[in-house]
Amino acid sequence: MPHDHADDAPPHSLLPPDPALRVKALESLLTRKGLIDPAALDEIIEIYAHKVGPRNGAAVVARAWTDPDFRKRLLEDATEAVAEMGFTGRQGEHVVAVENTPEQHNMVVCTLCSCYPWPLLGIPPGWYKSDAYRARAVREPRKVLAEFGVTLPEAQRVRVWDSTAEVRYLVLPMRPVGTDGLDESALAALVSRDAMIGTALVEAPA
Amino acid sequence: MTEPVFGAPWHAQAFALAVSLEAGGAFTWPEWTQVFGAVLAEHGLSKELDGGDDYFIAWVAALERICTERGIAGAKDLSALRDAWENAYLTTPHGEPVRIA
Secondary structure (H helix, E strand, O other): OOOOOOOOOOOEOOOOOHHHHHHHHHHHHHHHOOOOOHHHHHHHHHHHHHHOOHHHHHHHHHHHHHOHHHHHHHHHOHHHHHHHOOOOOOOOOOEEEEEOOOOEEEEEEOOOOOOOOHHHHOOOOHHHHOHHHHHHHHHOHHHHHHHOOOOOOOOOEEEEEEOOOOOEEEEEOOOOOOOOOOOHHHHHOOOOHHHHHOOOOOOOOO | OOOOOOOOHHHHHHHHHHHHHHHOOOOOHHHHHHHHHHHHHHHHHHOOOOOOHHHHHHHHHHHHHHHHHOOOOOHHHHHHHHHHHHHHHHHOEOOOOOOOO
16 A cells, blocks of 8 residues: 655655564564574474465375275374374374264364364364354354355254364265265365365265 | 465464464463463454454464463563564665664
């Protein structure tokens, strides 16, 4: 947004918003105290902005659909099972996989803040962090699901899992019918982030 | 899935600060979520938080709270540094790196 300057004053740098300045202040002070390393911050941002994301979770789901032994291990101890695939790290210390069935649909929320299985899904989307979702997912899950375009049979229960700093959930969606001929990577491509939060279903390719 | 992971650079920087402090043992993640959850609840009293800027404004406030409560950072020091950064942005000619003394 351009703004006016006196003719003789050169334009100064664009002033960031207040919270950005407060972040700069924290970073300066903590760096001076040796409590953080700016290079380490850049590395963290790089990892979470570009390297970790829902493709990891989708690979886990596809393997569970194609390998019954893996599926069993995933449902028994997801932390261990996903570690086999190399998905470990912060916010993945205790992962629980919850399986959708014709009897029960699962969806995940964090009512306290935004706990989420980072190694499998990356950083949560804005709506997951919004007050609206956090407040309503527990209270009126079917209505929330309908807003995501998901309508479930009346007979299918909806169970809402509240994540915490200690336990994070991954929804194992139902494998769509008509996908028998697809291999693991083709199946993974069908699995969306939202399907692993429980706000979408997985559809067979048209 | 096309939305960027972080909506603004400062969102990413604030996120990384908390992750880095936890990694260094300044606090545990459950301790962080308690403080952050409390700030979110306070901020949510006056408006419905949108999960974008609102969320990260709460994140920054929680960082300030946990750092000052634990004696990791002084509130006055933070406020002085914030103003120093503001002044640096306002006095550094466009295109030059912005630094504080």
